[in-house]
Amino acid sequence: MTSPARFDRGHTDDLMSFLAASPSPYHAVASAAERLEKAGFRQVAEMDAWEGSTGGKYVLRGGAIVAWYVPEEAAPHTPFRIIGAHTDSPNLRVKPLPDTGAHGWRQIAVEIYGGPLLNSWLDRDLGIAGRLSLRDGSSMLVNVDRPLLRIPQLAIHLDRSVHTDGLKLDKQKHLQPIWGLGEPGEGGLIRFLEDENGIEPGEVTGWDLMVHSIERPSYLGRDRELMAGPRLDNLLSVHAGTAALAAVAGSAVSGADLPYIPVLAAFDHEENGSQSDTGADGPLLGSVLERSVFARGGSYEDRARAFAGTVCLSSDTGHAVHPNYAERHDPTHHPRANGGPILKVNVNNRYATDGSGRAVFAAACERAGVPLQSFVSNNSMPCGTTIGPITAARHGIKTVDIGVAILSMHSARELCGADDPFLLANALVAFLEG
Helix, strand or coil, rough: CCCCCCCCCCHHHHHHHHCCCCCCCHHHHHHHHHHHCCCEEEECCCCCCCCCCCEEEEEEECCCCEEEEEEECCCCCCEEEEEEEEEECEEEEEEEEEEECCCEEEEEEEECCCCCCHHHHHHEEEEEEEEEEEECCCCCEEEEEEEEECCHHCCCCHHCCCCHCCCCCCCCCCCCCCCEECCCCCHHHHHHHHHHHHCCCCCCEEEEEEEECCCCCCCEECCCEEEEECHHHHHHHHHHHHHHHHHHHHHCCCCCCCCCEEEEEEEEEEECCCCCCCCCCCCCCHHHHHHHHHHHHCCCCHHHHHHCCCCEEECCEEEECCCCCCHHHHCCCCCCCCCCEEEEEECCCCCCCCHHHHHHHHHHHHCCCCCCCCECCCCCCCCCCCCCHHHHHCCCCCCEECEEEEEEECCCEEEEECCCHHHHHHHHHHHCCC
């Protein structure tokens, strides 16, 4: 039976707004929380005692958010249906001593985060965003979303071998952006950000800052059938999961029965291994799920029963077949843009999907009327990984790796089919509804 679609091209319009408003993981969780608040969810603090009331709730911790909806009929042992994603993307992040420069140029010292396509950051107008920690223990989000920095490529006249030997970038020397003229000690980045945000001098004592391309997401193609934008990996999934959870909660408020407790878990630090207090390899998700069981009067036995029936969709971007490099893909698995979500399979557990997990997601896609594709790596190419295997191993819950096929993964600007975001969101709704 096919259920009516909840999302259309308007979802992709909203995704582009979400991407533009989310230049850092901290902004992404704030944007997701804002959407959930509008859907009736309320924030709960980890340090407070939790009560077992029904309705939508969410926890924020740094660059991670876990949100869930407890239906009125939920028992302590009711299983969860989880959408897992991550909020971070490969980029360049500001070092502890940010101010540097040489030969009359003022520069910002940056460190490479994750595995970005380094050449994609050259000759772009860049802004800076992230989180400032203040002397009084508070923090605030900042976003200078205008042309502020640039990493200039060496002119062809000074690098004649670039066409024969390829572009070679030294990660330490060649990627420090310029942001003005003068000596490094004149002013400085943190003082600039204090001025920009009305903060008294010297009040900023810590920072988590990163650069971003200020170019806006956009449709492209003859028929506007494609979409280009930053951080599709993996804010596309965060946005789809947020929209799906809000839609399912709205249905429950209208009287629809939910056999599961729907959950969104969007983690930080996936791009560098997930080992942090806000990463998928940390205790955050397990703690939230257990506290939800216990707050509803459950026992450890109820917790075990709930986890045994739980399924997680690890939603992350994957590779669409590249028309210029088709030989790099598996010859029989060629995911295409606007072909619907992809099911990601790797028998060496780089992805967590098995046959029974495939059946769960295939049923959701069928119910949503959404086409489904499969992805597997070429045997001669190394396979990436996701939060899927980590989630399955850490919590002992069935996990399925899925996503949307894109091009230019890990570039400062990535490309997907304009229909795929809302196709994914419709499949996620069907999955959460069970």
